[in-house]
Amino acid sequence: MSLFEEQWQTYRTVLEHDSMEHRAIAEATAAMLGAWFDQRGDQSPSVALVDLGCGDLARLSPLFRSLPLSSYTGVDLAASVLALAERQMGHVRFPCHWVCGNLLQWAEEDVGRSVDLIHSAFAIHHLSDSEKVRFLNGARRRIAHDGLLVWTDVFQEEHESRARYLERYVARVLQWPGLTGVQRDAVIDHLQRCDWPARCGWVESVASDSGWSLTWGWRGQHQAEALALLRPCI
Numbered sequence: 126m127s128l129f130e131e132q133w134q135t136y137r138t139v140l141e142h143d144s145m146e147h148r149a150i151a152e153a154t155a156a157m158l159g160a161w162f163d164q165r166g167d168q169s170p171s172v173a174l175v176d177l178g179c180g181d182l183a184r185l186s187p188l189f190r191s192l193p194l195s196s197y198t199g200v201d202l203a204a205s206v207l208a209l210a211e212r213q214m215g216h217v218r219f220p221c222h223w224v225c226g227n228l229l230q231w232a233e234e235d236v237g238r239s240v241d242l243i244h245s246a247f248a249i250h251h252l253s254d255s256e257k258v259r260f261l262n263g264a265r266r267r268i269a270h271d272g273l274l275v276w277t278d279v280f281q282e283e284h285e286s287r288a289r290y291l292e293r294y295v296a297r298v299l300q301w302p303g304l305t306g307v308q309r310d311a312v313i314d315h316l317q318r319c320d321w322p323a324r325c326g327w328v329e330s331v332a333s334d335s336g337w338s339l340t341w342g343w344r345g346q347h348q349a350e351a352l353a354l355l356r357p358c359i
Contacts, residue, residue, distance in 0.1 A: 135308040140183060144301040146345045150246070150277055151184045153343035153352050158192065158242075161273050171195035171219070172241040177228035178202075178248025181209040185246075190217050198222040200231055229256055232263030239269040246277040250322045257323060261335040265357060274337070274355040281324045282348050291316060294349060328353065 140147055162172075171193050176182075179199035182189070189197060196219055199210050207223040214221055224231070228248055243264055252260060264274055281290045298304075298312050323331075325341070332339040336358050343352040 131308075132311070135304065135311060137183075138303040138308065139301065139312075142301065142303045144297075145247075146347075146350050147184050149345065150343070150350065150352060151188065154185065154244075154246075154275060154277065155188050157275065157342045157352070157354060158188070161242075162193065165271070174198070174242040174244065175200065175231070175240050177231060177243065177245040179207075179210050180246070181206055182213040186210075186213045186215070190214065194219045196220050196222065198224060200224045200226055200228060202227060228252075229260050229263070232260045232267065234263075234267075236267065239272070240267050241269045241272045243268060243272070243274040244277075245275070247279070249276060250278045250280075251319050253321055254323065254327075257328075258331055258335070261332055261337065261355075265336045268357050270357060270359060272357060275342075276353040276355060278351065278353075279320065279322045279349045280328065280351050281322050283324055283326050285324065287321070290322060290349075291320070294320075297347060297349075322349070325351070333358075 139145060165172075173196045174189065174192070174194050175198045176189070177200050179201050182199070197214070197217070199207060199214075199221070201207050201210070202225065204225045207225060211221065211223055228245060229252060249257060249260060268274060279294070281287065285293075294316060295313050298309060298316070301309070301312075304312070329339050332353075332355055337355040338358050339353055339355050341351060342354045345351060
C-alpha cells in the first residue's frame with residue numbers, strides 16, 4: 126500500500142466514525158450558507174466559490190452542488206486528492222476548476238477579480254501564526270465587499286498552550302474507534318509535527334486588524350473544532 130493510500134484509509138476511518146464531528150460541521154456549514162444566500166436575495170448574481178484545502182469533498186459535495194454558484198474552484202496540495210474531489214462533485218451546472226497549490230499562495234496572488242465566497246476546512250491550522258496573518262490579509266484583499274469566508278478548523282482554548290492542546294487532542298485520538306495502532310501513531314505524529322492551531326481570541330483580534338468582522342457560527346463539543354464566519358468590514 127502506498128503512503129497516500131495509507132493516509133487516505135486513515136482519513137476515511139476518522140470520517141466514517143465522525144471522530145472530528147464532520148457531520149455536525151457539514152450541517153452547520155449548510156445552515157450558515159443557507160442563511161447567507163437568503164440574505165443576499167434571489168436577485169443577487171451567482172456566487173464564485175473558492176474551497177481552500179478542499180480534500181475529496183466526500184462530506185460537502187452534496188451541499189456545494191445545490192448552491193447557486195457561478196463557479197467552484199477547489200485548491201489542494203495533493204493532486205491525487207483533487208482527482209477524487211472532481212469525481213465526487215460529478216456533473217454540475219457550473220464550471221469547476223481544480224488547482225494543485227498552497228492556500229497561502231492563493232491568498233497572496235495578485236488577481237484583479239474578487240471572490241464572493243471562500244471556504245476552508247481543517248487546513249489553515251497548518252500555517253504558522255505569521256502565515257495566518259498573511260492569509261487573512263490576502264483573503265481580505267481577494268474577497269468581494271459583500272463576500273463571506275467560512276473557516277472551519279481546530280482552535281486552542283483561550284490561555285491554552287500548544288503543548289496542552291496537543292496533550293488534550295492526543296488523549297482524544299487514543300480513544301478514536303476503528304484505527305490500527307500504526308494509523309493512530311501516524312495521526313499523533315502528524316498532530317505534533319504539523320498542527321499549529323490558533324487561540325480563538327487571537328484569531329478574533331487578528332481578523333479585526335485585517336479588516337474582517339468575525340462571528341462564531343458553531344463550536345464542537347470537544348473545545349477544539351469550530352466554525353468561524355468572517356465578513357469584510359465596509
